[in-house]
Amino acid sequence: MNAARLNGQVRIVGTGLLGTSIGLALREQGVDVVLANRSPAALRLAVDYGAGREASSEDSPALVIVAVSPDSTAEIVAAELIAHPEALVTDVASVKAGILADLIARGADVARYLGSHPMAGREKGGAISARADIFLGRPWVIAPHAGSTVEQERMLEDLALDLGSVPIRLEPDAHDRGVALVSHVPQVVASLLAARLLDGQDAVAALAGQGLRDTTRIAASDPELWIQILAANAGPVAHILEEFRHDLDGVIEALERPDAPGAPTRVAAMLTRGNQGVARIPGKHGGDARYATLVVQVADEPGELARLLTEIGEEGVNLEDFRLEHSPNAQIGFAEIAVLPEVARDLADALIGRGWALAESRR
Known part of the structure; x- marks a missing residue:
């Protein structure tokens, strides 16, 4: 068992996929993890799974991690700030700017709040899908704001490193614009593509190869969760989709008149830019030429x-x-x-x- 960098007790509120996965990973390193959830059944499952123990009135966490749905995050963070006045409170929601603005509007003590976001997940949610290794090698965004401190950033950096993640600092607005491109728009595009299968015959769907499976895998994600995520980051997502629509219109025009001057060049340019874009994706699932x-x-x-x-x-x-x-x-x-x-x-x-x-x- 490796010794954790993180010191003190950790309280996790929300025992779905991310909350339970964090608990499992921290428990492997001997961290005292206490769990809370509004659903007794979901809490019991995470405890039985080994993600931590049930919270009690005697707990004194140094760090509180809120891992609930985006539309409940600000409410729960505000409550945890009041309940645990000595703790740093973070959340792992996939949007950051809106949550910070909501907390300020509520009059919450944002001097003890620092948002974060692990860029990790699975198509299926819930504690039953949790894994201690889900964060390995994945970016973990720390989103500093005017009221946060370097010491708080270091605590979340220790958390990320303990979970095998790569800590990255991004201000809340920059984070939301970034995830719109690399996470939220891909979800929309995958869902739209997968929906086209409903118009095809069963025999056509049986032809599906790995390309279709790769590009539609995340279309199996929870619609209720994604309605909340897209609503919370609607502006940046809509902006990128407008640009995507412009690119798509150009391809459609070229394909409708494939013999028109410049049409093959426009299609080739689109495919080439796609090659160049994939080559920019770092790490294990991109086109990194190191491998x-x-x-x-x-x-x-x-x-x-x-x-x-x-x-x-x-x-x-x-x-x-x-x-x-x-x-x-x-x-x-x-x-x-x-x-x-x-x-x-x-x-x-x-x-x-x-x-x-x-x-x-x-x-």
Whole structure:
């Protein structure tokens, strides 16, 4: 068990996906985590899961983390500031500027409030979907404001580091504009694309490959939660969608008249800019050229994928990214393994030596 950087007791209000995941990760490091939730059943599930113990009147938290729905966040933060006058209170909602403005309007003691936002999540919510490793390698935004202090920022930085996240400082307005682009608009676009499947025949949907699955995965997210998120960040989201609409109109015009002068060039320019945009995405799921990719054939049999991952680990290689291509009823799938370039050749040789067939190797 690694020692936590964070000192003192942590109170988590809200035991859904993020609240329970934070609790699980902190408990692994020996932090005293107390949990609260308006729903006794949801609280009991998180406690049974091992995310912390039920809160009591004897608790004295140094940090309170509010992990509730966006439309309830300001109300709960204000109540926690009153209930725990010695604690720093943060929240993990996906919008920041509106919550801060709401707290100021309520007359809350924002000198002890500092918003934050882990850029992590899953399509399915609730404590049952929680994972202690959900934050590993993911950005954790700390949103300083005029009333916050450097010491408070350091406390949240310790929290982020304890959870394996990468702390990033962004002012609330800058945060909201940023997540509109990288999170909120993608949700809208994915949902609109997935909705087109309702107009197709079942046989057409059965043709879906990994490209469609990748671009619509988040369309399975909770509509009730996303109604709140989009309403709270409506301005920045609408602005980006207007620009998206302009780009889309240009592509439609070019496709409606594909033989018109300049039409192929406009489509090519759109695709090229897409390549350039993907290349700017850092980390494990972007187009970062630091990684090499091996494509391994995996038989569609129980245990084969687990065996592949185990054997990669036995070779002492860290997986930087992974995705599986598998068409319905196919006898094999293709596991795309991203690794550091300096280990790619040796790993390829080792896998071949273990009997795996490589379909492709890219650097």
